[in-house]
Amino acid sequence: MKVCFHGTAEEIELVAGRSVLVMLTVRDLPRVRAFEVFHTRISRHPYEGLYRLCAELAETEGSDHA
Template sequence: MRVCFHGTSEEIALVAGRPMLVLLTARDLPRLRVFEVFHPHVLRHPYQERYRLCAELTETEVTDHA
């Protein structure tokens, strides 16, 4: 799925540099879902020094290796 995040340069830098994202869900089970990030692209938003990060996300399974 393709998603976009809006934020300051610091907020976008935190997301853009990660190969995976963990998202909390409101109603779905499981409550945590893990996505791999592909093809991130950062665009400067024209208002108030904001940026937009668009990327492809693919849900993945996380296994416990401990």
């Protein structure tokens, strides 16, 4: 799945520096799911000096990262 995050340089750096993201879900069980991050691209957002990070996410197997 492709996702994009918008934020300050510091916020984007936190996300971009990770190879795995752990996300909380609202309706699904298990409530915590881990995703591998790859094909990241960072660009300057045209408004308010923010940045945009777009990446592909693939759900990892098992719960070793959660």
